[in-house]
Each structure stands twice: as C-alpha cells, then as structure tokens.
Amino acid sequence: MSAAVQHETEQEQWDAVVVGARVAGAPTAMLLARAGHRVLLVDRAAFPSDTISTHLVHPTGVAALERWGLLDRLVATGCPPIDTYRIDFDVAVLSGRPSAAEGTGRTAYGPRRIVLDNLLVEAAREAGVTVRESWTVDEIVRSGERVIGVRGHHRGGEPTFESARVVIGADGKNSVVHKAVQAPEYDTRPALTAGYYAYWSGLPIDEFRVYVREHRAIVVVPTHDNQKLVLVGWPRREMAQNRSRVEETYMAAVNSVPELAGLMAGAHRETRIIGHGDTRNAMRVPFGPGWALVGDAGYIKDPATAQGISDAFRDAELLSAALDHSWSSGVPWQAAMSDYQRLRDGRAKPMLDFTCMLAPMDPLPAFVRFLFRSMQGNQPAIDRFLGGFAGTVPLSEVFHPLNTLGIVGSRVRRGLRQPRAAWRAAT
Template sequence: MSYDVIVVGARCAGAPLAMLLARAGRSVLLLDRSRFPSETMSTHWVLRQGIDLLAEWNLLNDLFATGCPPITEVRMDFGDVVLSGVPTTASGATAVTCAPRRFVLDNLLVRAAVEAGVEVREGVAVSDVVWEDGAVVGVTGAGFTERARLVVGADGRNSTIARAVGAATADDRGALTATSYAYWSGLDVSGVETTIRPGCGVSMWPTHDGLTVVGLVLPRQDFLSRKQPGEQIYLDSLAQFDRLRGCRVESRVRVATNLRNYHRRSHGPGWVLAGDAGYHQDPIGAHGISNAFSDADQLSRTILRALDGGVRIERGLARYEARRNADRAASFEFTCGQAALRPVNDFDHVLSAAAAHPATASELLGMFVGGRRIEQFFAPANLARMIGG
C-alpha cells in the first residue's frame, strides 16, 4: 500500500501533524520505535503558542481533563530583582500555560491521531529511507518497506531520517548547558517559579498527580568538570535551596549534557523534517514542545496545499523552512544568549522597570511564557516606552 504521507516519530511534532493531515482526508502512516504511553526527556512546559494550538485542535480541554494543572502565575527571582505576577499576551489577556507529564501528553496526541484515521504502528524502528530517481519514496525497517508521496522525519535530535537523507546542519552553536530534572512531592507550587543565580538556574513547574518538575540548568563545562554522576550533581546543587527542604524526590533524575542549538536543512526531494529533527534550541527557554506544535501546524498546511495542487511540493517545503527559520531567529539568538549566560542588551534596565511597574512585569513575564514575541518586546520603541527612553 502507498500512503500520501509517512510520518516517522509520533511525539509532539509527528502525532499532531499526522492527525491534521488525516482530518483533511489524507492517508497517513505514523511510525515510532516507542510504545505509548511512555516517557521522554522534556522541559514539560507548553508555552502560550502551544496552548493556542491545542485549543485550535480541540485537545486542550482533553489535556486539562487528565489532571494537568493550568498555570497562570510566574515568579522569577533574579537575585536583586524578583518579579511575580500574571503574564500577559500582546492583547493583554492572561497567558495561560501548563507542564504535563510527557507520557500523558504524547499518548493523548497519538490517540487523537488514531481517532482522526491515522494508521499508527508503535514499537517499529525505521532504519533507512527508500530512494527512487533521486527522491525519497518511502521508508524501510526490519521486515517492512512502505511507500508514500512524502516522508516526514519527526524523530527527534538524533533523527534517522535526517541521517538517511544527509540533511546538512545550517547553524550549530553547540551544547551550552547541562540540564537535569526530577519529580518532587511535598512542594507547594501553584505556578512557575524560576531562580537565576550566577552559573545556575532552577525552575519548578506543577504537573500531574500533585508533583512538581524541578529542573536544574548549569553551564555545560562546569557540569562536566565536576566529574561526578549527574544525579549527584543535581541533588548537591539543589541542597542549598531552602524551598526544597522537607520535599522528596519521587523519580530518577534525568540528565542531558549534549543538547545542541542548531537547525538543519529540512527539506529535499520527497522528504521534510519537523520538530527537533530540524530545529533545536537549548531547553533553558522551554520552546521545544510549542515549536513542535507550530511545525505540525505550518507543515500540515503546506503539505495539504501541495497535495491539493495549489503549490509545487518542493516550493512549498522551501517556504516552510524559510518561514520557520525567520520566525525563530530572534528566539534562537535570545535562547543561546541565555544558555551562554551572556548579558542581554538593556535587560537590566527592563528588570528595573518591571520591578517598579506591575504592568511592565506582566509584559516581561509574558515574553518568557511565549505570550509576546521576543523581537517585538525588545524593539527599540517598546524598550523606550518601558524604560523611558
């Protein structure tokens, strides 16, 4: 059997993409080496733009029905300045976010794809793509070969599809931080709490089952120089935080030290990349899930126009990649700056203004949760308005 689209990778980019294509009447095969529900490394935080897309897809209420708490308050402790309040969007609305467990979120997305008519195969590993006349026409693995008009690699940072098609890296800033997290009980957190200190960042998000995700970010070289097990570094670093006294770790500690900041060339004859397979930013900004949702949304529109004859597929995919790169350019630079612990121009002035004016604080918090675009927030006219010239 031949499909319109084969999607490899069934998490936050692949599952919603497959769902959207199937809802439009296209034949879609969705493959993943994992079985669902299952965990994966994640920041957990769904930023505002991700929330908007879940609502548009009629999945947001389903997610909240699983017991995932909505987040409407953010506290950011920079040492000299502490900001606390309700983040807002550019329109002034509350920028609601959430931080679901991934075994809940990903399973919900896969089930939505099944309900839309996607053929889903779990526990299936793709090993290579199938070429014909210089174009990708399918995928192959142990005991199977399937064909399609388009193959989508939504299979993460170590993408098999990206490797198989030789997708070149267009911009690689390297791995800048080491990130680790675990789930804690006994921690009364109603919103997001972030503490920034020289060479260290700690964030807390309420998640399912009354637990709190507690994440630690350290400069990568500092982390590696300690030459201790990652779990021990995590626990030793957090021992100094009074906020965690009397609380208990309820899971193993997940550690990652090689999360590079990059984007790859993401399209070619018969193939395209989505999510972390094509574009990855340091988890310090927590953009991964929402960017994956955005890729699914934009790429589904591109593919459907092409399949309907409205645009040549090669031209449409090129536009998709160019639009994605342009849309994330400011976020990419800002995130790399955060991860490298570089000072951001005018940020101290913005913090001072935000400390003095609650409305400015809500705008700044809104930028961090994705309710306001970074380039618009730091536009000269907006900075002048906030900090007085």
C-alpha cells in the same frame, strides 16, 4: 521487486509516512489525516512512553491543543493549569502572567510526557492515521535523488517497505531521516547546558518558577499528581566534572537559594535525578525531494526557554498546511515548502538567539540587567517580557528601543531620580 521499480509502477501506499510519534509527529499525522490524506505514523517506542524532557507547554502550545480540540482532554487528565510565571534573575524578580497574543490565552500547562504524547498518538489514531508502535525505521529508501519510502520492522518482525509521497522525519534531534538526506544545517551553536531533574511531592509552588544564578538555573514546573518537576541546569562545560556527582551538584544549587531551600525542606523527592547535556543548537533545511523534517529533527535548541513542545506544535501546523496546499490546491511543492521554512524560521530565529543568550548562564549583558531592574513595579512591562519568554509577544517587540526606553522612562518618572546611579547599581 526493488523499491525503485515499485515506485515507478504503483501508486504510493501512503501520502505521508511520519517517523516519530511524539509532540511533532503525532500532530502532523493527525492534521494531515483530518485534511483527508493517507498517513502512516511509526515509532520504535510503544505508548504510553516517557522521554527525557521537562514539561512546560507555553500558552502558544496550549492554544494549539485548543484549536485541535484536545485541551479538554489534557485538563481531564488532572494536569494543573499554570497561571503565573516567576523568573528570579537575582538583580530583579519578574513575576506575572504572560501577555496574551491574538488567539492565545495566558495559561500554560506542565503535563508529564507519558500522558501528553499518548494523548496525541490517540488523537492521531482517531483522525484515521494508521499507527504502528514498536516499529523501527532502518532505512530511508530513495529512487535517484528522491525519497520514496522507508524500510522498517516491528520488534522481532521481518523488514517491510512502505512507499509514500513524502517521508516526514519527526524523529528527534538524532533523526534517521536527517542522517539519510543530509539536510544542511545553519545557525548552529554547540550544546550550552546540561539539565538534571526529579519529581518532588509536598513542594508548595504552583507556578512556573525559575531562579537564574551565575552558572546555575533552577526551574520548577507543576505537573500531574500534585508533583513538581525541579530541574537544575549548569553549563555544558561543567558536565564532565559533575557527571559523577550529579546529586551533590543538584542539591548544592537548590540550597544556594535560601527561599527555595526553605520550601524544599518539607518536600519529598519521588524519583531519581535524570537528565542530559548534549542538545546542540541548529536549524536544518526542512524539506527536499520526497522528504520533510518537523520538530527537533528540523530545528534543535537548548531547552533553556522550554520552547521545544510549543515549537513542534507550531511546525506541525505549518508543515501539514504546506503539504495540504501542495496536494489539494495545486500550489507547487517548492513554493509551499519554502513557505513552511520561511514561516518557521521567521518565528523561531529570535527565540533561538534569546535562548542561546540565556543558556550559558553567564552574567546577563549590562543593558538587560538594567532593563530588568527598571521593570520592577511596572506590571504591564513585566507581563510583556514574560510574554516574550512564553512566545506570545514577539521578542523584537520586547527588546525594541521604543519599549525598552519606555520602560526606563517610566521608571524615572516613578521616582528613579538618578538613572546613572541606578545603571551603576544594576551593572
């Protein structure tokens, strides 16, 4: 029997088939199952499984883990808390604790993905999700315009068809679901950075630390086993010339910052240097007849501000709530899913613009440099800015004229007698 005929004659096997079982797919599946829906979660990987990504989970993402009852499990894996962010922009060092938003704390974590993703898959399984690992989706099956299921296979096995009310693409930036449904993209920008990282032991840095220099950024994230992930980023346009000398370029950047070079002198590199540089920036329409997108499949952005995991958690909650409203409360599909897109975009768009401003590592705009300088010694302003970076404070608040003028005014009151000279010095 063809898939289309089966759709017309039988109830779907699943409410949702979720393709991709990492930070977007596993929580989406878990939350749908907790709401009483029948969910199949598939991934071509077998977990525990690693992926290319550094690890910062901002306090907003940590709050999601806590809401889901999973934070204690993460802490039990020995992942160290990250209580301080320190961003050294060269013209100013902004160090403090991101301001808390309602319902979030101020602590971040940097779990290895091999640990975090496995923990999420296990939580989905416990919630009643049927999980198929090493199962690859080969085809998105439609009946007319509508997606009605997927065809896929276990490694070495025969293809099978799985029908669903909705097929959810949580399968990353090269999503097969997106390719099949051709969801329109908007707010697109090309890939801006390349990032390469390795794990180090013996590096005495216990905070999230970033050194921003012209055309280089060096990022340190404390993670499991008392190791520190050290990433060096450079503009995407340098990728071809640096591809054959990654280690040299990586170490040259580290050594260009004397403070960091001193700290790294006593550290030991535990792994080879890995990375990549092909992450474009784009938002995609995240739903259509019988399908939805979540995580990178629906919204890809440069990793410069480390938002991907926390965004995926937020969107897993928004999408699962929208689907549950539609299925359980009778809210029309179009209305529920339009809300999902509107809420996602409203929260993500300002951060996408901010990320794309920082990502090329060009000199910052003059007013931003002046603002950062003016923040020196003003801890509440620094914490608010770090909250903007961490996603706990809306960026519209951080860069609102009332806030920025207040910061400059307070700097003047604190003894900056000649703001014009300071502006010239900063710019």
